[in-house]
Amino acid sequence: GLPNRRSFTDRVVRLSRQSSFAMLMLDLDRFKAVNDTLGHPVGDELLVQVVARLRGVCGDADLAFRLGGDEFGLLTTRQQDEAHALADGIVRALAAPFQIGEHLVSIGASVGMATSPCGGDTDLVQRMADLALYKAKENGRGRVEVYREGMIEEAAARRRLEADLVGAVEAGQLELHYQPLFDLPGRALSGFEALLRWHHPERGTVPPGEFIPIAEQ
Numbered sequence: 001g002l003p004n005r006r007s008f009t010d011r012v013v014r015l016s017r018q019s020s021f022a023m024l025m026l027d028l029d030r031f032k033a034v035n036d037t038l039g040h041p042v043g044d045e046l047l048v049q050v051v052a053r054l055r056g057v058c059g060d061a062d063l064a065f066r067l068g069g070d071e072f073g074l075l076t077t078r079q080q081d082e083a084h085a086l087a088d089g090i091v092r093a094l095a096a097p098f099q100i101g102e103h104l105v106s107i108g109a110s111v112g113m114a115t116s117p118c119g120g121d122t123d124l125v126q127r128m129a130d131l132a133l134y135k136a137k138e139n140g141r142g143r144v145e146v147y148r149e150g151m152i153e154e155a156a157a158r159r160r161l162e163a164d165l166v167g168a169v170e171a172g173q174l175e176l177h178y179q180p181l182f183d184l185p186g187r188a189l190s191g192f193e194a195l196l197r198w199h200h201p202e203r204g205t206v207p208p209g210e211f212i213p214i215a216e217q
Contacts, residue, residue: 002051008065008073012122016073020113022083024074025129026090029108031070038103045100046107046187053093060085080115080146087111087144095142110136115146131155162214164200173199 001097009188015021028050035043047070054064054072055070062076067115074090076083112133116125132156137147168174176194198206 001048002064002066002072004058004065005067005073006074008067008119009122011063011065011124013127015077015115016116016118016120016122016125018118019077020115020117020120022076022078022113023129024076024078024083024087025091025126026114027074027076027110027133027137028070028094029110029137034107035107038100038105040103042103044185046098046105049098049100049120050094054090057089057093069130083113083115084144084146086114091142091144108142110141111144112136112147115142127152158214161206161211165198165214166210168200171201174199175199181210 012023014025031043031046034046040197047066050072051064051066053073056072058064059074061076065073065075067073073113074086091109092112094107098105098107112129114125114128114132116122122142128151128185131151132145132147133140135151136143139145171176175197177197179190181191181193182188196208196212198208198211200206204216
């Protein structure tokens with residue numbers, strides 16, 4: 001019962017000519033698991049109930065869209081603080097369990113938010129909201145993240161790191177360091193912990209905290 005992605009894109013363009021606005025990008029956190037375990041009919045009913053809750057939180061100044069799958073977009077002319085409060089309200093509303101037939105389903109949602117001045121770049125504001133959504137997922141899901149300056153540069157650096165990591169093994173840039181483990185009461189060597197280190201040809205040593213999460217993904 002919601003307008004689709006094309007309607008969303010058209011509305012963003014029209015709205016940007018009229019006023020400043022906030023864009024909220026929303027993903028359901030565990031929707032795929034519902035489809036996989038309970039079946040698509042339950043997933044479809046879940047989407048219907050999600051929309052009902054969205055409409056219950058939204059006001060006259062807010063427009064909701066289904067962009068595809070479990071992804072939603074919301075446009076609002078509220079001021080930034082009020083838009084953030086709206087996003088928080090959506091997260092709270094979707095955190096409560098859903099009763100679908102005999103199933104009690106808990107999913108939750110993550111929201112990324114960005115604001116645009118009147119006449120702003122519509123493609124840029126959508127990219128900003130998408131990056132904020134990615135950050136919300138990265139930081140644990142079930143939360144709201146607002147775009148902050150530097151996120152675009154961080155995302156570009158991450159993509160470069162991902163591309164470089166693909167060829168790091170073949171290029172011999174990764175090496176193991178062995179940290180000994182000792183049994184103190186017996187004063188004996190009990191084993192080793194293997195630690196991976198990446199020596200990047202341009203960046204030097206890349207901290208494990210930066211590249212291990214990328215490697216895991």
